[in-house]
Amino acid sequence: MTASARAEITSEDLEASVRRTLERAIARNIPGLAPLPQTESDLDVGPTPKEMVYSNETARLYHYLPTQDEIYRVPVLIVMSPVAKGYILDLAKGQSLIEYLVMQGHDVYMLEWAAPRRDQSHLSLDNYVNDLLGGCIEAVQRDSGETEVTLVGYCMGGMLSLMYTALNPTGAVRNLACFTTPVNGDGMELYKRWMTAKSFDIDRLVNELGNIPGDFINNSLQALRPLQRSANQMKLLNNVENDAFVKAHLRFDRWAVDQLPVPGELARSLVKDFIVGNKFVHNALTLRGERVDLGAIKVPFLHVAAQHDHIVPAAASQDLLPLVGSQDKHEIVMKGGHVSLVAGGNAVFRLWPQLDRWLSVRDV
Numbered sequence: 001m002t003a004s005a006r007a008e009i010t011s012e013d014l015e016a017s018v019r020r021t022l023e024r025a026i027a028r029n030i031p032g033l034a035p036l037p038q039t040e041s042d043l044d045v046g047p048t049p050k051e052m053v054y055s056n057e058t059a060r061l062y063h064y065l066p067t068q069d070e071i072y073r074v075p076v077l078i079v080m081s082p083v084a085k086g087y088i089l090d091l092a093k094g095q096s097l098i099e100y101l102v103m104q105g106h107d108v109y110m111l112e113w114a115a116p117r118r119d120q121s122h123l124s125l126d127n128y129v130n131d132l133l134g135g136c137i138e139a140v141q142r143d144s145g146e147t148e149v150t151l152v153g154y155c156m157g158g159m160l161s162l163m164y165t166a167l168n169p170t171g172a173v174r175n176l177a178c179f180t181t182p183v184n185g186d187g188m189e190l191y192k193r194w195m196t197a198k199s200f201d202i203d204r205l206v207n208e209l210g211n212i213p214g215d216f217i218n219n220s221l222q223a224l225r226p227l228q229r230s231a232n233q234m235k236l237l238n239n240v241e242n243d244a245f246v247k248a249h250l251r252f253d254r255w256a257v258d259q260l261p262v263p264g265e266l267a268r269s270l271v272k273d274f275i276v277g278n279k280f281v282h283n284a285l286t287l288r289g290e291r292v293d294l295g296a297i298k299v300p301f302l303h304v305a306a307q308h309d310h311i312v313p314a315a316a317s318q319d320l321l322p323l324v325g326s327q328d329k330h331e332i333v334m335k336g337g338h339v340s341l342v343a344g345g346n347a348v349f350r351l352w353p354q355l356d357r358w359l360s361v362r363d364v
Contacts, residue, residue, distance in 0.1 A: 019199040045087040048099045054139035057123060058114045059132040061139050064098055068105040074174050074363035075107040075144040079133065079157035083260050086112035088343050097342055100352045106359060107144060111136045116263045121210035123263040126287045129163045137172050148174035150363055154342065155180050155312060162294060167287065169296045175362045177302040177355065180312045180338050183323065185278035187316030195275050202271045206264035214259035281319050295325040300362050303331045304351060311338040
């Protein structure tokens, strides 16, 4: 078989996979039909005590209760990706970035996203950056009594944090840290193949569904790495007598399929402006008539990337540091994957202490 024939087969397989996933998503999510069963588990997640202090549309702002007599002055606001639930950063006692930061004396808040209702499908990238993230920053200021806030964004949460800070260079953001954050849509090669396939039609999906279902997103990821789930199951079988490993595996597995739906207009912008148009890396993205110029960011900046990240490959994030205009800026590339970087068994030795040290000299 020639190389061109192999490429043609690969392309045909991709088109067939995109077509099946798109049609299944539309068929399963027509209003009036019974919803698909939701992922359920009796595994305890999110154990660190917290209280919700603000909500608006899909945004939920939580404050984690301090455990130390003295805390750092500048509060830390963790911004989650709109497609991911926040408990990945608070899986269990001893396996929680949130718990770790609270124990080090940081005043921690989290912006987590709720599943959008159908009447919230109009929420756009503009709304998420300016209204929802902006509203949560103001709520942190009111609740903490401080005028400055440190943003820590995870994946797409990092993108939102970058955009807000670039549009408000003299605003409330004191420091900015991002984990595994993409800026170059061309670097998201597998996603780009999927979203530029002839059978993929984001306008049809948005117009018919309103919001893009979480299982569509998960199926898209599975199609990009069809053997990954089988490999994970083999790891589980090989460690089935290790209770700690099994519990950790099941928590990760639950989170991986627990994807949130995405408001239609937000999804449309991410596909057209970021993945296909690749406007972010070229400073061509505009929100409310203002250009999102990463060079306008002057606050201390940290980006952490994972060596084996299949969600945000190096080609998608390696342009970030040069684009940010800060003089105090650093990038750390660590062993691990997109999730294990922040929540894996070695995160407590690798990422967490480095983040604490970086924050501790800048949050005073």
